[in-house]
Amino acid sequence: MTKATTKKKLAVLGNGFLAGIIVEAYNKGLLEEYELTGILGRTKEKTEALAEKGGCRPCSTLEELLEDKPDYVAEAASVKSIKDYAKNILCQGASLVVLSIGAFADQEFYEQAKNCAMEHGTRIYLASGAVGGFDVLRTTSLMALAQKMKAEGLSASEAGSLDGYLTAGISTRKGPASLMGTPVFKDYFMTDPEEAAAFSGSAKEAIGLLPTKVNVAVASSLATAGPDETTVDITSVPGMAGDDHKITAKIGGPDEVEAVVDIYSRTSAIAGWSTVAVLRNILSPVVF
Numbered sequence: 001m002t003k004a005t006t007k008k009k010l011a012v013l014g015n016g017f018l019a020g021i022i023v024e025a026y027n028k029g030l031l032e033e034y035e036l037t038g039i040l041g042r043t044k045e046k047t048e049a050l051a052e053k054g055g056c057r058p059c060s061t062l063e064e065l066l067e068d069k070p071d072y073v074a075e076a077a078s079v080k081s082i083k084d085y086a087k088n089i090l091c092q093g094a095s096l097v098v099l100s101i102g103a104f105a106d107q108e109f110y111e112q113a114k115n116c117a118m119e120h121g122t123r124i125y126l127a128s129g130a131v132g133g134f135d136v137l138r139t140t141s142l143m144a145l146a147q148k149m150k151a152e153g154l155s156a157s158e159a160g161s162l163d164g165y166l167t168a169g170i171s172t173r174k175g176p177a178s179l180m181g182t183p184v185f186k187d188y189f190m191t192d193p194e195e196a197a198a199f200s201g202s203a204k205e206a207i208g209l210l211p212t213k214v215n216v217a218v219a220s221s222l223a224t225a226g227p228d229e230t231t232v233d234i235t236s237v238p239g240m241a242g243d244d245h246k247i248t249a250k251i252g253g254p255d256e257v258e259a260v261v262d263i264y265s266r267t268s269a270i271a272g273w274s275t276v277a278v279l280r281n282i283l284s285p286v287v288f
Helices: 017-027 044-054 062-067 079-091 101-105 107-120 134-152 203-209 215-223 269-282
Strands: 008-013 034-040 057-059 072-075 095-098 124-126 167-174 196-202 231-236 243-251 257-265
Touching: 008 017, 008 062, 008 079, 017 034, 017 044, 017 269, 034 044, 034 062, 044 057, 057 062, 062 079, 072 079, 072 269, 079 095, 079 101, 079 107, 095 101, 095 269, 101 107, 101 203, 101 215, 107 124, 134 215, 134 243, 134 257, 167 215, 196 203, 203 215, 203 231, 215 243
Parallel strands: 008 034, 008 072, 034 057, 072 095, 095 124, 167 231
Antiparallel strands: 167 243, 196 231, 243 257
């Protein structure tokens, strides 16, 4: 006899294109282990329309969203939404699947959110967004940590920065139109036939200038050397559609490893589907 299972309650934070992908996946039976309970968005009409599609409750406040006691809240909204709501969600007993990972470039906020999760038995799941390969990036970082501990006779809690043991960075190629309206945009990007450097700095610096454009850089930094020590280079490429992200993490010495993850996506839809993949993986009997 097959044991009956109780569906987990799922709420969605956001009512835009990416949130719509989560609802689409739910309606297609790709999230069959979940019951969609509510959607919270900034615009009443859009929230109501998406909630109707998902057969769930449209919410105008976080308190409403949490009234049904969701087990998981999937965020597809903004960095501001994570900063405004994440700690409350985690402390109210719901785990959080995050797309707007740029919020965690703020180390103090990151630690506060982690502490909320630990204290209330919840978890933060970082969706890979438009990139992947977090498993090999984390493994490379762990090997660098082990190298430092051995070389310097430190415990894991004493090790701190992996500078000198791990080199990590992400280079992103984007069409110039996608940079319009940002501090790094230059008018000549639209007419120059040559590629042009738009930004070079750390992941923390990048999220300060481009809060909606570099979530993938912050995600990569959290999986490797951290926002302060992960380099970010953004190049404007004439005529390019979509984004090409190349992430590297390298350690030297006798256990030398160089991990390279290169992902091209013509559409931001991959970010929404990455959230669906995380939700499926959470409840899967086989975890990737």
